[in-house]
Amino acid sequence: MKPSLLPAISPPRRILMGPGPSDISPRVYAALSAPTVGHLDPYYLKVMDGMQEMLRQVFQTKNELTLAVSGTGSSGMEACVVNLIEPGDRMLVCVNGVFGMRMADVATRAGAEVTTIEKEFGEIFSPEEIAEAVEKCNPKVVGIVHAETSTGALQPLEEISKIVHDAGSLILVDCVTSLGGIPVKVDEWNLDAVYSGTQKCLSCPPGLAPVTFSPQAVQVMDERKSKVASWYLDMSMVRQYWGGSRAYHDTAPINMNYALYEALRLVLEEGLENRFQRHMKNHLALKAGLKELGIEYSVPEGQQLPMLNSVFIPDGIDDAQIRKQLLNDYGIEIGGGLGPVKGKTWRIGLMGVSSEHSNVIQLLTALGQCLNQAGKNVDVKAAIAVAHAVRSNG
Amino acid sequence: MKPSLLPAISPPRRILMGPGPSDISPRVYAALSAPTVGHLDPYYLKVMDGMQEMLRQVFQTKNELTLAVSGTGSSGMEACVVNLIEPGDRMLVCVNGVFGMRMADVATRAGAEVTTIEKEFGEIFSPEEIAEAVEKCNPKVVGIVHAETSTGALQPLEEISKIVHDAGSLILVDCVTSLGGIPVKVDEWNLDAVYSGTQKCLSCPPGLAPVTFSPQAVQVMDERKSKVASWYLDMSMVRQYWGGSRAYHDTAPINMNYALYEALRLVLEEGLENRFQRHMKNHLALKAGLKELGIEYSVPEGQQLPMLNSVFIPDGIDDAQIRKQLLNDYGIEIGGGLGPVKGKTWRIGLMGVSSEHSNVIQLLTALGQCLNQAGKNVDVKAAIAVAHAVRSNG
Numbered sequence: 001m002k003p004s005l006l007p008a009i010s011p012p013r014r015i016l017m018g019p020g021p022s023d024i025s026p027r028v029y030a031a032l033s034a035p036t037v038g039h040l041d042p043y044y045l046k047v048m049d050g051m052q053e054m055l056r057q058v059f060q061t062k063n064e065l066t067l068a069v070s071g072t073g074s075s076g077m078e079a080c081v082v083n084l085i086e087p088g089d090r091m092l093v094c095v096n097g098v099f100g101m102r103m104a105d106v107a108t109r110a111g112a113e114v115t116t117i118e119k120e121f122g123e124i125f126s127p128e129e130i131a132e133a134v135e136k137c138n139p140k141v142v143g144i145v146h147a148e149t150s151t152g153a154l155q156p157l158e159e160i161s162k163i164v165h166d167a168g169s170l171i172l173v174d175c176v177t178s179l180g181g182i183p184v185k186v187d188e189w190n191l192d193a194v195y196s197g198t199q200k201c202l203s204c205p206p207g208l209a210p211v212t213f214s215p216q217a218v219q220v221m222d223e224r225k226s227k228v229a230s231w232y233l234d235m236s237m238v239r240q241y242w243g244g245s246r247a248y249h250d251t252a253p254i255n256m257n258y259a260l261y262e263a264l265r266l267v268l269e270e271g272l273e274n275r276f277q278r279h280m281k282n283h284l285a286l287k288a289g290l291k292e293l294g295i296e297y298s299v300p301e302g303q304q305l306p307m308l309n310s311v312f313i314p315d316g317i318d319d320a321q322i323r324k325q326l327l328n329d330y331g332i333e334i335g336g337g338l339g340p341v342k343g344k345t346w347r348i349g350l351m352g353v354s355s356e357h358s359n360v361i362q363l364l365t366a367l368g369q370c371l372n373q374a375g376k377n378v379d380v381k382a383a384i385a386v387a388h389a390v391r392s393n394g
Numbered sequence: 395m396k397p398s399l400l401p402a403i404s405p406p407r408r409i410l411m412g413p414g415p416s417d418i419s420p421r422v423y424a425a426l427s428a429p430t431v432g433h434l435d436p437y438y439l440k441v442m443d444g445m446q447e448m449l450r451q452v453f454q455t456k457n458e459l460t461l462a463v464s465g466t467g468s469s470g471m472e473a474c475v476v477n478l479i480e481p482g483d484r485m486l487v488c489v490n491g492v493f494g495m496r497m498a499d500v501a502t503r504a505g506a507e508v509t510t511i512e513k514e515f516g517e518i519f520s521p522e523e524i525a526e527a528v529e530k531c532n533p534k535v536v537g538i539v540h541a542e543t544s545t546g547a548l549q550p551l552e553e554i555s556k557i558v559h560d561a562g563s564l565i566l567v568d569c570v571t572s573l574g575g576i577p578v579k580v581d582e583w584n585l586d587a588v589y590s591g592t593q594k595c596l597s598c599p600p601g602l603a604p605v606t607f608s609p610q611a612v613q614v615m616d617e618r619k620s621k622v623a624s625w626y627l628d629m630s631m632v633r634q635y636w637g638g639s640r641a642y643h644d645t646a647p648i649n650m651n652y653a654l655y656e657a658l659r660l661v662l663e664e665g666l667e668n669r670f671q672r673h674m675k676n677h678l679a680l681k682a683g684l685k686e687l688g689i690e691y692s693v694p695e696g697q698q699l700p701m702l703n704s705v706f707i708p709d710g711i712d713d714a715q716i717r718k719q720l721l722n723d724y725g726i727e728i729g730g731g732l733g734p735v736k737g738k739t740w741r742i743g744l745m746g747v748s749s750e751h752s753n754v755i756q757l758l759t760a761l762g763q764c765l766n767q768a769g770k771n772v773d774v775k776a777a778i779a780v781a782h783a784v785r786s787n788g
Contacts, residue, residue: 005659006444009425009652012437020645021430031403032649033427036415036599038727043406050400070601071465071626074644078626106625199645205430207464207601207647229623231500232465232472248732250468251414251593253601255426256650258403265399333432338642 018335019149021199021206022351031262032255039252054264059212061186067242069209070253073176073197076209078106079233080172080193084141086226087111092139094125097148098338121341122151122299127159134167141170147178150338152310153299158189180267181279181307192217203352204263207256279306282355289364289387293378298345309348319343322370330366360387412729413543415593415600416745425656433646448658453606455580461636463603464647467570467591470603472500473627474566474587478535480620481505486533488519491542492732515735516545516693521553528561535564541572544732546704547693552583574661575673575701586611595701597746598657601650673700676749683758683781687772692739703742713737716764724760754781
């Protein structure tokens with residue numbers, strides 16, 4: 001007797017407007033399921049070269065050591081930390097959300113002497129605060145989050161990077177949510193180690209972590225006295241496979257790399273500036289509509305991420321119930337708050353393919369109707385009208 | 395001006411008969427490109443449950459902690475090692491190929507006091523040799539490779555596992571190449587930590603590492619005094635996401651998990667015993683045909699892996715040239731030797747979907763023709779005839 005089989009994969013239709021994954025282009029799905037070839041096949045090596053070339057364009061860098069780590073975004077965080085940090089090294093981590101906390105944890109496990117500076121969730125760091133902390137602890141590496149996925153706050157980097165380098169330190173940056181949605185200018189801002197994920201504004205399924213390292217960061221890695229604690233993430237070996245010698249490291253996730261390759265083609269086909277403008281425009285339309293629904297952003301104006309709209313849940317509204325209703329009745333996924341803001345905020349993503357005017361309208365409609373069912377009295381028509389108006393005037 | 399775009403993904407047609415990846419079923423490709431949903435979507439949580447259930451069947455275990463690590467097979471190795479080992483713990487690693495060497499490296503990086511016992515590439519360990527080594531170094535963990543992908547040698551485990559447990563140690567086993575192609579009886583053999591890959595006999599694209607941990611292994615993890623060095627691979631957190639609380643860890647590779655789910659359905663639909671027999675039958679047909687071509691196995695009879703046929707390259711034949719010819723003229727990928735047997739052996743995979751009689755015949759035909767072009771005088775027709783005969787008589 002054969003064992004009774006589980007049902008085949010048949011996912012429900014969703015509109016992905018949470019903190020990632022975002023919706024995926026049919027072209028990316030097609031690439032994902034293109035025939036697998038070997039990880040040393042001449043064709044695949046060309047795909048890797050092309051991916052590196054395109055990742056450099058998206059990261060706005062000439063860094064040679066630019067590739068996709070074979071794991072999700074958090075493996076990119078770990079790869080950046082463990083390759084730069086040796087046991088006993090000092091690292092300053094700026095914590096204003098869950099991903100800053102995570103970075104401090106990763107660095108501690110890597111044996112760093114970690115100093116954290118902390119801000120309330122949703123706030124950002126001023127250059128002065130960074131300068132003071134860097135002066136106090138004289139770190140080898142300063143870790144900071146560009147776009148805090150847990151709070152929706154945007155951390156400007158340019159001035160901070162200058163401060164960090166003037167102190168002789170390296171800057172390590174989390175661009176998981178920002179890459180492909182707002183400018184990430186690795187060379188112009190002089191960032192040393194940057195990681196991202198595929199499932200946010202690049203609109204590729206989760207599973208790879210684009211990373212890039214400056215020549216200074218590579219030099220620090222080359223001068224290590226100890227082996228990197230993680231064999232899997234050791235860039236001294238991984239880069240041999242991506243770079244000249246093609247020495248086998250592990251069997252790369254071929255099909256995921258096909259998908260990212262195609263996702264990057266889509267980004268460059270649209271053009272970075274056009275893509276950033278699209279993200280901003282849909283953010284502004286959503287914001288106008290949400291305001292009409294009586295919903296306020298949890299991050300101050302000017303520090304809001306266009307691709308991740310973190311808003312306060314209105315008084316008397318049950319977080320889980322509304323999100324369940326959006327999912328079950330409208331097929332729309334939005335995210336809840338993480339950490340201390342759990343149950344207090346929603347996170348509405350407009351990332352990559354999901355950043356579409358029609359999604360803005362559908363979300364406003366659905367959320368407005370859910371709020372009215374829950375006893376609020378909001379004007380859904382008005383919300384839609386202002387969102388349309390922002391699009392027309394934008 | 396838009397940057398000029400690179401060409402779209404369009405892989406050449408290959409028959410994957412190397413050491414993995416293997417060929418993929420259209421059903422797995424379809425699952426791979428099914429619509430992405432969120433990593434906390436109720437639908438996806440059901441997929442995870444189903445996958446755990448099926449992985450347990452394939453691993454032949456009741457182990458609760460059975461899941462797919464979000465990385466390639468080597469990340470599974472690292473996950474097993476870093477979760478069981480704390481700095482200063484003694485680990486015995488049995489090295490008779492590249493993957494034993496790798497395990498020793500991973501364990502050293504994890505802070506283990508590593509003792510290795512070594513055999514020539516292609517040889518296996520006797521229970522007596524393990525008993526002696528375990529008695530000498532009294533390790534917390536013994537690491538060993540079930541199916542050495544670099545050499546094609548099969549290491550019996552049952553007796554060794556008993557010896558290891560009698561000494562109060564845990565056994566950690568690499569089943570990357572064996573799982574789904576020959577029996578891996580985790581419970582019956584009492585294995586404590588086992589990892590595999592998806593791209594071998596499971597015939598799913600590379601990118602995930604199935605792992606399973608015995609209750610004893612889980613207890614050791616629960617009693618750790620230090621945090622696991624890798625945040626990304628820390629099972630104390632990963633299992634919360636796969637298990638009861640569903641606490642967010644990182645954004646899972648949704649689509650890769652869809653693909654593995656479908657690949658596991660295919661394994662169970664065929665039935666484990668049928669699948670093992672298929673692998674054995676095609677191995678025997680290939681072996682008979684290769685013998686007719688004058689090609690000898692590099693591993694003694696009785697210790698050969700059916701899914702990975704490691705053979706000596708005939709005298710006077712150029713490794714790279716023949717493999718290039720097979721790939722370019724016949725679309726067939728086979729593997730070269732790794733480590734000390736580089737240039738001396740070929741590795742011919744008959745894994746999962748690739749384990750087909752038609753592939754055996756195509757490979758014999760292609761290889762025979764290449765050898766004749768290179769000046770040998772082999773009888774291709776005879777090789778095909780004996781392969782057919784083995785199938786008919788099997």
